[in-house]
Amino acid sequence: MATSAITSTKSSTGAKPVIRQSKPSDVKHVVALGKDTLKERWFSPMVLHSVLKWNPKTCWVLELDGWIIGARFVFDDKPRAWGWGVVIHPNFRRQGYGRMLFEETNKKLKKLGYRILLSEQNVKNRASVEWHEKVGFRKIAEIPKFHDGGETAALYCYQL
Numbered sequence: 393m394a395t396s397a398i399t400s401t402k403s404s405t406g407a408k409p410v411i412r413q414s415k416p417s418d419v420k421h422v423v424a425l426g427k428d429t430l431k432e433r434w435f436s437p438m439v440l441h442s443v444l445k446w447n448p449k450t451c452w453v454l455e456l457d458g459w460i461i462g463a464r465f466v467f468d469d470k471p472r473a474w475g476w477g478v479v480i481h482p483n484f485r486r487q488g489y490g491r492m493l494f495e496e497t498n499k500k501l502k503k504l505g506y507r508i509l510l511s512e513q514n515v516k517n518r519a520s521v522e523w524h525e526k527v528g529f530r531k532i533a534e535i536p537k538f539h540d541g542g543e544t545a546a547l548y549c550y551q552l
């Protein structure tokens with residue numbers, strides 16, 4: 393179902409969210425989840441199709457009542473895993489879904505042999521910065537003028 397058609401902020405049935413591996417037909421929905429925030433070309437259909445093609449075991453979506461409400465795409469560089477995006481539909485943010493998707497898929501990453509997570513964030517994306525710090529990432533560097541708009545990037549590390 394098209395993510396753009398989501399109007400609710402809760403499950404209509406009280407169902408539990410389900411995490412499953414992503415497939416190519418999800419990509420347009422995943423892009424739509426982040427369209428309010430992730431406007432740079434690295435979060436485009438072309439890039440996400442490529443991430444999914446090369447890393448099919450480490451890309452997941454979070455479904456609620458059959459709707460895709462969240463996603464996590466990760467690059468394989470074992471024992472490192474590079475975060476390419478945790479994204480939650482705007483209606484479902486601040487309800488713990490981002491943390492849940494992160495923690496549940498971390499268990500899968502650990503089983504697959506990953507040990508370190510790396511993630512890069514635009515420091516202007518305050519929600520993402522706060523979220524990274526809250527779920528336990530440690531900031532290891534800042535790179536000035538990294539983003540298209542000249543913003544600084546913060547690099548984060550997390551030990552699985």
Ligand SMILES: CC(C)(COP(=O)(O)OP(=O)(O)OC[C@H]1O[C@@H](n2cnc3c(N)ncnc32)[C@H](O)[C@@H]1OP(=O)(O)O)[C@@H](O)C(=O)NCCC(=O)NCCS
Pocket residue numbers: 426429430476477478479480481484485486487488489490491492513517518519520522523524526527
């Ligand atoms: C970043 C993002 C994934 C967080 O997902 P979420 O489901 O809303 O976050 P959670 O409910 O798991 O939040 C966990 C904690 O992170 C922090 N946090 C999350 N969003 C925040 C915000 N907008 N402002 C301040 N702190 C925030 C809070 O401490 C929160 O705990 P609390 O709600 O008990 O205070 C979500 O805001 C999002 O999809 N943003 C757009 C895409 C994006 O920028 N992704 C990250 C870069 S790839």
